[in-house]
Amino acid sequence: MAIHLYNSLTRTKEEFRPLVEGQVGMYVCGPTVYGPPHLGHAKSYLTFDVLAKYLRQTGLKVRYVQNITDVGHLTDDADAGEDKIIKQARLDQVHPWEVVDRYMRLYFDDMTALRIAHPSFYVRASQHIGEQIEAVVALLKKGHAYEVDGNVYFDVGSFAGYGKLSGRVMDEQREAVRVEARSEKRHPRDFALWKRAEPGHILRWNSPWGPGYPGWHIECSVMSTKYLGETFDIHGGGLENMFPHHECEIAQSEAETGKPFARFWVHNNMVTVDGVKMGKSLGNFRTVRDLLQKHTPEAIRVFVLSTHYRSPTNYTEEAIGAAATGLGRLTQCYATLRDLETRGAPGEEPAIAGLCADTARALGEAMDNDLDTPGAIAQIYEFVTAVNRRLTTGPLPAAAAREAARLLHTWAGDLLGILAEPAAGEGNVDLAPIMDLVIELRKDLKAAKQFSLADKIRDRLKTAGIVLEDTRDGTRWRKA
Amino acid sequence: MAIHLYNSLTRTKEEFRPLVEGQVGMYVCGPTVYGPPHLGHAKSYLTFDVLAKYLRQTGLKVRYVQNITDVGHLTDDADAGEDKIIKQARLDQVHPWEVVDRYMRLYFDDMTALRIAHPSFYVRASQHIGEQIEAVVALLKKGHAYEVDGNVYFDVGSFAGYGKLSGRVMDEQREAVRVEARSEKRHPRDFALWKRAEPGHILRWNSPWGPGYPGWHIECSVMSTKYLGETFDIHGGGLENMFPHHECEIAQSEAETGKPFARFWVHNNMVTVDGVKMGKSLGNFRTVRDLLQKHTPEAIRVFVLSTHYRSPTNYTEEAIGAAATGLGRLTQCYATLRDLETRGAPGEEPAIAGLCADTARALGEAMDNDLDTPGAIAQIYEFVTAVNRRLTTGPLPAAAAREAARLLHTWAGDLLGILAEPAAGEGNVDLAPIMDLVIELRKDLKAAKQFSLADKIRDRLKTAGIVLEDTRDGTRWRKA
Numbered sequence: 007m008a009i010h011l012y013n014s015l016t017r018t019k020e021e022f023r024p025l026v027e028g029q030v031g032m033y034v035c036g037p038t039v040y041g042p043p044h045l046g047h048a049k050s051y052l053t054f055d056v057l058a059k060y061l062r063q064t065g066l067k068v069r070y071v072q073n074i075t076d077v078g079h080l081t082d083d084a085d086a087g088e089d090k091i092i093k094q095a096r097l098d099q100v101h102p103w104e105v106v107d108r109y110m111r112l113y114f115d116d117m118t119a120l121r122i123a124h125p126s127f128y129v130r131a132s133q134h135i136g137e138q139i140e141a142v143v144a145l146l147k148k149g150h151a152y153e154v155d156g157n158v159y160f161d162v163g164s165f166a167g168y169g170k171l172s173g174r175v176m177d178e179q180r181e182a183v184r185v186e187a188r189s190e191k192r193h194p195r196d197f198a199l200w201k202r203a204e205p206g207h208i209l210r211w212n213s214p215w216g217p218g219y220p221g222w223h224i225e226c227s228v229m230s231t232k233y234l235g236e237t238f239d240i241h242g243g244g245l246e247n248m249f250p251h252h253e254c255e256i257a258q259s260e261a262e263t264g265k266p267f268a269r270f271w272v273h274n275n276m277v278t279v280d281g282v283k284m285g286k287s288l289g290n291f292r293t294v295r296d297l298l299q300k301h302t303p304e305a306i307r308v309f310v311l312s313t314h315y316r317s318p319t320n321y322t323e324e325a326i327g328a329a330a331t332g333l334g335r336l337t338q339c340y341a342t343l344r345d346l347e348t349r350g351a352p353g354e355e356p357a358i359a360g361l362c363a364d365t366a367r368a369l370g371e372a373m374d375n376d377l378d379t380p381g382a383i384a385q386i387y388e389f390v391t392a393v394n395r396r397l398t399t400g401p402l403p404a405a406a407a408r409e410a411a412r413l414l415h416t417w418a419g420d421l422l423g424i425l426a427e428p429a430a431g432e433g434n435v436d437l438a439p440i441m442d443l444v445i446e447l448r449k450d451l452k453a454a455k456q457f458s459l460a461d462k463i464r465d466r467l468k469t470a471g472i473v474l475e476d477t478r479d480g481t482r483w484r485k486a
Numbered sequence: 487m488a489i490h491l492y493n494s495l496t497r498t499k500e501e502f503r504p505l506v507e508g509q510v511g512m513y514v515c516g517p518t519v520y521g522p523p524h525l526g527h528a529k530s531y532l533t534f535d536v537l538a539k540y541l542r543q544t545g546l547k548v549r550y551v552q553n554i555t556d557v558g559h560l561t562d563d564a565d566a567g568e569d570k571i572i573k574q575a576r577l578d579q580v581h582p583w584e585v586v587d588r589y590m591r592l593y594f595d596d597m598t599a600l601r602i603a604h605p606s607f608y609v610r611a612s613q614h615i616g617e618q619i620e621a622v623v624a625l626l627k628k629g630h631a632y633e634v635d636g637n638v639y640f641d642v643g644s645f646a647g648y649g650k651l652s653g654r655v656m657d658e659q660r661e662a663v664r665v666e667a668r669s670e671k672r673h674p675r676d677f678a679l680w681k682r683a684e685p686g687h688i689l690r691w692n693s694p695w696g697p698g699y700p701g702w703h704i705e706c707s708v709m710s711t712k713y714l715g716e717t718f719d720i721h722g723g724g725l726e727n728m729f730p731h732h733e734c735e736i737a738q739s740e741a742e743t744g745k746p747f748a749r750f751w752v753h754n755n756m757v758t759v760d761g762v763k764m765g766k767s768l769g770n771f772r773t774v775r776d777l778l779q780k781h782t783p784e785a786i787r788v789f790v791l792s793t794h795y796r797s798p799t800n801y802t803e804e805a806i807g808a809a810a811t812g813l814g815r816l817t818q819c820y821a822t823l824r825d826l827e828t829r830g831a832p833g834e835e836p837a838i839a840g841l842c843a844d845t846a847r848a849l850g851e852a853m854d855n856d857l858d859t860p861g862a863i864a865q866i867y868e869f870v871t872a873v874n875r876r877l878t879t880g881p882l883p884a885a886a887a888r889e890a891a892r893l894l895h896t897w898a899g900d901l902l903g904i905l906a907e908p909a910a911g912e913g914n915v916d917l918a919p920i921m922d923l924v925i926e927l928r929k930d931l932k933a934a935k936q937f938s939l940a941d942k943i944r945d946r947l948k949t950a951g952i953v954l955e956d957t958r959d960g961t962r963w964r965k966a
Contacts, residue, residue, distance in 0.1 A: 069581070101549070101713070103607035111594055111604070124591070127583035133613040136691055211616055233581070439950035440920065443943065447927060450939055459930055463923065470919035 009064065009374045011240075012316060014248060014271040015171055019376055022270060024239050030061050030068045031234035033268070035226060035243035035251070036128065038075040039109035040094040043116045045292045045310075045321055046244070046277045046284055052307060053274040053315040053377070054242045055122040059421050060373050070125040071233045074113075076106040076132050077209045078201070079222045083250055085191075085198040089219075092208060102209055116294040120303050121423040129233065131225040135211045138220040138228050141262060142199045142213075150261040154190040156202030156216045162195040165257045171271060172249035197254050199224050223254035230268070231259060241268030245275050274315045280322055292321060305330035308424040311379040332387050336418060337426050339390045342397065343411035350404035358396070358406040362413050365389045369417050379422065386418050445474070445481045489544065489854045491720075492796060494728060494751040495651055499856055502750060504719050510541050510548045511714035513748070515706060515723035515731070516608065518555040519589035520574040523596045525772040525790075525801055526724070526757045526764055532787060533754040533795040533857070534722045535602040539901050540853050550605040551713045554593075556586040556612050557689045558681070559702045563730055565671075565678040569699075572688060582689055596774040600783050601903040609713065611705040615691045618700040618708050621742060622679045622693075630741040634670040636682030636696045642675040645737045651751060652729035677734050679704050703734035710748070711739060721748030725755050754795045760802055772801060785810035788904040791859040812867050816898060817906050819870045822877065823891035830884035838876070838886035842893050845869045849897050859902065866898050925954070925961045 009022045024030045034054045037047055058070045081087035095102040117124065131138075142158050145151040150164045162168050198221035203210035210217045230238065236259070243252060252271065259267040276283065279290040297306055309329035313319045365385055372381035393410055396402065402410070418425035444463060451460040464474050467483070475482045489502045504510045514534045517527055538550045561567035575582040597604065611618075622638050625631040630644045642648050678701035683690035690697045710718065716739070723732060732751065739747040756763065759770040777786055789809035793799045845865055852861035873890055876882065882890070899905035924943060931940040944954050947963070955962045 101607060107604065107607045114591055124587065127581060127587045130613060133610060136616045140692065212620065443946040444924060447939065454936065456934065459927065466923040
């Protein structure tokens, strides 16, 4: 079997074959870096992390490019409003690049913490101003764009394919687009390729149309084709960007090159919190940083991957807790297998070899089926149950244990990233329950009049850097 | 007193006053990101970290800009050789941006690990191609540059001030510069502003002179003045960049603007290893990552800051160990003072108040004297000795302890970054001595026939994720 992906462009699940044999070009819409990464980012970048890793696991070489939007993304989709980064910089009273740097580094760190591998490389919008200007010049030359007073707009009417991705046809759009303040557009659907910089607008560059800055959509057209070619394999992003962002990308790119743009469009669905759309303004925002305070990266990953990427993920505290409960069994089973790898008896166990082969096949089928990660996780849990059942009858031979451990390592560890490595677990034992036990023992010993033992506890803890404080509410401990 | 800095341009120690009252603009030559940060980087960025922090401590607002060189830095200073990043990308068989991303993130992480605050923002050469082209156009227009076959060179003879920073005069240069292969330069001193991209050269941009890429020097002229103004306060960098890099920056910038470029040039000296210049080719390279395996960030900082920034630092294993020995006394003294802050008696202690005032004054004098960090560290150690001597006679009053602790926090902690905060120790309690205690208690309880308590220990530890194993050699524990 081969990997099949749901292609938003054709609205069908299609077999994925790269344009150039053995090599995949993938572009994913990255963050606009004006605030901390949240669960919505985690879902999107986790989806494409698993996709890139799975493609590589099947032997393909993947060039995965992600953009960092550091200019031109306005607070309003209809070419009005303020640049999101400049707005944040004004609030923080710093240069816009300070906002960009702070949140870009936070994004890198949060992705690393979530065991999301970085793309092959990131590309910044501000790093490609010249190329964006060149693209606008080309679109003007071909009659797909027009300039009005330092602004350049894409003439949607000039591109027949507009709407083919999102399925939004002209009348719908006419109604959907709110009344335009800028009457200089020939048609409300038209969108900005280049915007005139008003006086005081900090992020500005010289252009044939005077000082200004690129529209948000053009950066992705320019950077994806620069690094992946005019036609490339996969364009990913959040469903909320399908219209207008991705629709505009297609229009710009195909109007300029006359060739098909991305072959597969892969869109991940959104995250809701307690059933309500997550949003900064709604105050129900869950940042990755917040989540990592309470949950392990593996728990967050298994929670996100337990919902298919094309379905909405509903975040509740209970749901993430429930998703994580299976992980303990998985980790425990893996640790046992690793232990048996060295301690187990010699010999074979055909039943385990068969179980491993069946499970690997089932896992491949799940992943090939449009990245069915919930199905893959179910397969892994079933495998753990079967191994545990077998272990009740006695230890496994070393070779069988090794094979079973390797299966978990490959699929649950490397691919899905839900397996905490024993090595990575160093120092992750929570001190609190152990200290609770020690304090309880000391109380028991006092009750049993074993005072010298009770005192020994206090003294030895002090040496270990822990101070006990007897209060009216009981004994508390703190690090010295 | 006011801060005095040695200005390489005037070859004297001068009082530093910012151009705009209360605000400092500082530009520091950042890394070319094609390899891991090493001790030479650590010395340079630590120097300017302390400078920026000290300027801020005195109440100045500092905009500190640092560049990331991701294009145009050739392996040979005389405009020959290969782009360092492209060369590394060829060796690694990846796109040059993969090299840039990998080492840029490593640089960010290593600087954070060394407690070096990030500059206000980083600027990348590839992010300012358009501005660099505009600068070259302006220099051509003013007659300071000439084009030959897609290459543009700065005409050194057209700028009278060339050599004023490094003191290298024309004849010396003529001899110093090796015989040029490119005869198209009018004079060997002339240097490239823009280079023609040969076929297959990946990092290329369109320009009025055809596809090419900027020379290394022009990025710093363009980016420093873009973000700090045509004349700005401080330009920092390693001494090895004074010639030709900084000399060329001055020539380009002042020829274009007709105004003075940086007012203060601050250069840090190099790092030698066992007395020999550190270099990749010499195999005596010490990466920051390597050093952090063996030493705490505070130990590395105190080692580097124990030599004045304008003197060469000689790295030996012994020297870094010796530099770190004083730190234990410092940390211990600080912990004692923090403890006394809450436990100490009420009342004042004028002698300690006097000691604090004298020490703060002496510290300020050391730092004002061209960042005399060795002098400042000596003052801190003397202060610790005096406090410890006083503590042999009994505890300090809380208020005195607070004042002394605050002094250390400000100067040794915030400014020099050589004080390990007790707060940073969270989670660093070693489990081993606590588990040793618990196992010993269990043995004691068994000996005392308190079997139910002994069993409770085993059961509760299991819940906490710790397994006890009774062996012939005693009881061992491991994380489950």
